[in-house]
Amino acid sequence: MQSIRAICGLLAIHLLWTVVDSSASAQEAPALGYVFPPVVNAGSTAKVQLGGYDFTSDMQYFVHDQRVKLTTDGKPGRFFVPPPPYWFGPRGMTGAFPIPREIAAELQVPSDAAPGLVKWQVANANGTSGAGVFYVSDITEIVEKRWRDEPQVLDQLPIGVSGRVRKISEVDRYQFKVPKLSVVHIELMARQLGSNFHAAIEVLDSSGNKVADVADTEGIDCKLMMVADPKEQYTVRIYDVDFRGNRAFVYRLSIDNRPKCVGTFPSRPKHGVTQKVKFIIPQVLITNRQIVLENILRDVTFPADKNVQRFNYQFKSGSFEIPVSFRMGDLDEFPEVKRKPEQPPAVYPVPKAIVGTIKPGSMLDRYRFEAKKGETWSVQLESLAETTRLDLALEVLDTEGKMVANNDDLPGTLDAGLTFNAKADGHYTCVVRETSGNPGSDTARYRLAISQPKPDYKLTTIQAPKVDIGGKVNLAVKVQRVAGHTAEIQLRVEGLPEGVTVPDDIKIAEKKTSFNIPITVAADAASGAALIRVIGTSKVREQTVERVATVPLTGNLCPQHPDDNTTNSILFNVTMKPPILVKIVDKDRQRVVSRGTTYPCPILIERTDDCAGPIHLRMAGKQSRHRQGIFSPTIEVAADQTDVLFPIFMPEWLATDRTTRMVVQGVAEVKDPKGNVRQLTKKGDARITMILEGALMKIGHFASELTVKPGESFEIPLTLLRSSEFRKPAKIELLVPDELKGILKAEVHQLPAGNPDVQFKVSTTNNPKLEGDWKLTIKATCIQNGKWNVVSQTDVPVRFIK
Incomplete structure (x- = not known):
């Protein structure tokens, strides 16, 4: 069975080759990376940064929960080139991360919003992004804030912390205590937020002993529960399992010492019933300080409205309330009947849902049911959808024990499901297999639902269709006909922007399973995006039934249910063709460049007649072999240039043993037919390829062990070696760490040509924050050919003592 991590790895390789092998001069749609902080409290307005790639300032913003308001000035900031440290050697050849820019924004969430994920998208005249994700919370939330590498102390529980693993080998640490002996639930949300990293969590006690840990090797995020002692101070360590780091590796850590419901029976109650519900609550057994699962019964009335797919309930016990969210169902649920290995499987009446667990020593369960020849049966096996951690596979065997159908993973999830037709009367057996190695607990549960589909139909289509002004596109709609549905389906499209039309009479003929809706954009239409819906109307068992087409909407990298990555809203976009060509001179040549220098790459710009203004050249957000901090500023190209x-x-x-490459992008401003100014992008027609040779300048220091008291001044002996072509003074300056600004300083020193040595003076203030070991970076800059920077740096270790 493939893990989600392995699937995502293969997808990442495919996407990398797609980038490498596609046309270098493609028009780039904006792409989303993250929201930081990625959490907003219900009933609040939060200031956030929207991180993404190939942003323009004329983007439109769409939140898929209409109650949530997103506002922004739309101005992208600087490029965040990944800082040191960098991988070298074999790991230095791995795929490059895209380079984000950020836009300041505010998110306003209503007070009645339930905790959960919210998706958003952007669009501009170049195309449409995929989905980004943020989380709505109902507990106290803070943002990571620590001094150097010291652990951040969390003063209260429960609490949520927004953080990110910014750099290679970074380990984030948090400390907490509990007021009494209790079960503590620790959960890290990363992949659910779209962060493509696999986290590890370690918990250490006051003596540094590891008391709990979990690693996300399956790509499904991390969570654990542990017994916490009030006499201990616990340290939580968070890092990527491969020790990677990136600005887009955002996460939300929650630490909760309140009682929590880890499961219910039934897990999916039926609409309109009142029944006893078993709530599973972890508790601490005082005698041995182990976690036990307490089952508490409550009478619960569930809503009759079948449009309610989620029901939020407040479980009350003593002085505490526990929020529980039920996903509604339509089948009676029963607990599994455990049999001895030598006994045949129990026969269950169907349709039915069975809730079971796989006990230690047994990696499979079997269930038998009766079916008639010609019947169609649906079998759905869910574990992650029930918030547990199993990785399940499903088989159906006929009366002779031969496999008639099987499924491992449904798209986007480790859950399984299938539909089969019975070829003969008799007993059929469902075999549930577990492959994750996590059985053995009442919290590691699954739900097996066996039912006969009723006649119905489902519509699906694509996300983010786009068409240029004056153009046409066919929107492909597919229909899944269930249990013999064959009737004609009338279609309509709602929400189309002005100037965009479809024919008056569009329908899917009887028994057909697809249809292309022709969409036409007028030549005088405005460029812009809108959320539209495709709605079908058809007869189902003599009743007129409407169904809204669903479309994929990714962003959550580990959905707990396949429906978590779908929506009914289609982001349709009217785009424009870029009016420029960006041509790299000698595009097939490898350029030999000295390390530490600036390479001025010659580029030719071609414009169409409707592009009369200046354009801007910048780094593209998505690079294929951008490595180890190469950087370009955004420059303006005049209208007549x-x-x-x-x-x-x-x-x-x-490194000098391989090439380094840069993808450049041009941005031009053009008015659409309605006079709206749009920013259109065009990548260069080739990557700029450079191979490195030795440096033209190098600064070094000869300080031995520098030990300084805060408030004292000290000197660092420096030597600057440089090429004879540099005849003007070199600028020597101290790069002061953000934490030490205002605490230490040094005057910029101009070192004349021909003079290699200098005593560089640094002044400090008497501030205890200085105490400890620091690396101070000193930078030397010369100018080559009167214009281009040549830079060398050296790190000087200094110990500040009382």
Whole structure:
């Protein structure tokens, strides 16, 4: 069985080759990376940063929960090139992360919003993004804030912490205590937020002993529960299992010492019933300080409205309330009947849902039911959808023990499901297999639902269709006809923007399973995006039934249910063709560049007649072999200018045994037929390829062990070696860490040509924050050919003592 991590790895490789092998000069749609902080409290307005790639300032913003308001000034900030440290050697050849920019925004969430994930998208005249994700919370939330690498102390529980693993080998640490002996639930949400990393959690006690840990090797995020002692101070460590780091690796850590419901029976109650519900609550057994699962019964009345798919209930016991969210169902549920291995499987009346667990020593369960020849049966096996951690596979065997159908993973989830037709009368056996190695607990449960589908139909289509102004596109709609449904389906499209039309009479003929809706955009239509819906109307058992087409909407990398990554809203976009070509001079040539220098790449710009203004050249957000901190500023190309030198800075630490490449992007402003100014992007027609040779300048220090008291000044002996072509003074400066700004400083020093040595003076204030070991970075800059920066840096270790 493939894990989600393995599937995502294969997908990442495919996407990487798609980037590498696709046309280098494609028009780039914006892409979303993250929201930070990724959590907003219900009933609040939060300031956040929207991180993404190939942003423009004319983007439109769409939140898929209409009650949530997103506002922004729309101005993307600087590029966040990943800082040191970097991988070298074999790991330095891994795929490059995209380079984000951020837009300041506010998210306003209503007070009645339930905890959960919310998705959003952006669009501009170049295309439409996939989905981004943020979380709505109902507990106290804070943002990580620590001094250097010291653990951040959490003063209260429960609490949620928004953080990110920014750099390679970074380990984030948090400390907490509990007021009394209790069960503590620790959960890290990362992949659910779209962060493509696999987290590990370790919990240490006051003596540094590991008391609990979990690693996300399956790509389904991390959670654990443990017994916490009030005499201990616990440290939680968070890192990527491969010790990667990136600005987009955002997460939400929650630590909760309140009683929590980890399961219910029934797990999916039926609409309109009042019944006893078993709530499973972990408790601490005082005699041995182990976790036991307490079953508490309550009478619960569930809503009769079948449009209610989620029912939120407040479980009350003593002085505490526990929020429980039920996903509604339509089948009676029964607990499994456990049999001895030598006994045949129990026969269950169907349709029915069975809730079971796989006990230690047994990696499978069997269930038998009776079916008649010609009947169609649906079998759904869910574990992650029930918030447990199993990885399940499903088989159906006929009366002779031969397999008639099987399924491992449904799309986007580790759950399984299938439909089969019975070929003969008799008993059929469902075999439930577990492959994750996590059985053995009442919290590791699954739900097996066996039912006969009723006549119905489902419509699906694609997300984010786009068409240029004056163009046409066919929107492909597919129909899944269930249990013999064959009737004609009348279609309509709601929400189309002005100037966009479809024919008056569109329908899927009897027994047909697909139809292309022709969409036409007028030549004078505005460029812009809108959320639309495709709605079908058809006869089902003599009743007129409407169904709204569902479309995929990813963003959540580990959905607990396949429906978590679908929506009824289609983001339709009217786009424009870019009016420029960006041509790399000698695009097939490898350029030999010295480390630490700026390479001015010659580029030619071609414009169409409707592009009369300046354009801007910048780094593309998505690079294929951008490595180890190479960087380019955004430059303006005047309206009458056709050729330009695009500067690419190549840091001195770049490896010399491979090429480094840069993808450049042009941005032009053009008015659409309604006079709206749109920013259109065009990538260069090739990647700029560079291979490195030795540096032209190198700064070094000869300080031995520098030990300084806060408030004292000290000198660092430096030597600067440089090429004879540099005849002007070199600028020597101290790069002060953000934590030490205002605490230490040094004057910028101009070192004349021909003079390699300097005593560089640093002043400090008497501030206890200085105490400890620091690495101070000193930077030397020369100018090459009167214009381009040449840079070298050295790190000087300094110990500050009382």
